Amino acid sequence: MNAQTPRPVSSPAGTPSQRLSPHFSLAEMTHSATAARRGLKNTPPPAVIEVLTRTAERMEEVRKALGDKPISVLSGYRSPAVNKAVGGSPTSAHMTGHAIDFICPGYGTPAQVVAQLRASPRMGGFDQIIEEFGEWIHIGFGPGQRGQVLSARRSGGRTVYVPFGTGQ
Template sequence: MNNPSQRLSAHFTLAEMTHSATAARKGIANVLTPEIERQLFLTADRMEGVRALLGDKPISVLSGYRSEAVNKAVGGSKTSAHRTGHAVDFICPSFGTPAQVAAHLAKHLTSYDQIIEEFGQWVHVGFGPQKRMQKLTAKKVGGRTVYSQGIG
């Protein structure tokens, strides 16, 4: 991996956009290709727009890019936008709860693939090429993830 302290944008580094607590705990390398690194620059730029919409409040990235091994370890979808560097899971506590953040972004973010309020714990925002403008809520029901339309 290149220099982890490398800045991808004003507020986001390569280290935070590739960090995975699961990978660290399980000793899995979250290796990225030059193509993924280029995409992370674009995703970080989009996250600057998200930060601006949230009143320039600090964002804590919980998950950005995930290698195939890391994605499998966290139980992610095989088609997850995290695999291509197009998605970020984050919190912004100084703005509000994940539900409040997701609802605000759903009203004000103009171009995205998905905004998902996940399990009341974090917000997933995907900037994949499809631009489906999906607004979803994810909950665990009987041990399975169930998605419903809308936020909250």
């Protein structure tokens, strides 16, 4: 990815190559392997593209907090059909463009990334940062602004959330 100036929305649905921020495009913020595999539409409406643009700008701050290491977005926007297909929460912030699941292998493990983000002064004003199953990080910038830093684990066939760093 190269650092380009974000382009304005060029059509009501945006274009896949549209830059939302210097390091994040609309295509990567809406990519879904599940949608592609199942033939599900995952095109956000214009209002969600506006939210995704703000989320991408916040992800630039995440990147800076991680020493400007590249971030790989695993899941960004999810249409309601895609969210249901992946087993997401019916109130998932992914459906409004407020949440991103990502990894940053150049920085370290998901736990190391979460520890750095929790300690970084750049990270004020977030809703949740969740180290999920030791595999990726979920970050939400939704309107709740709860400032929660959690770990997700499977227990008895269910996902349980505990405060990050409490031994799990």
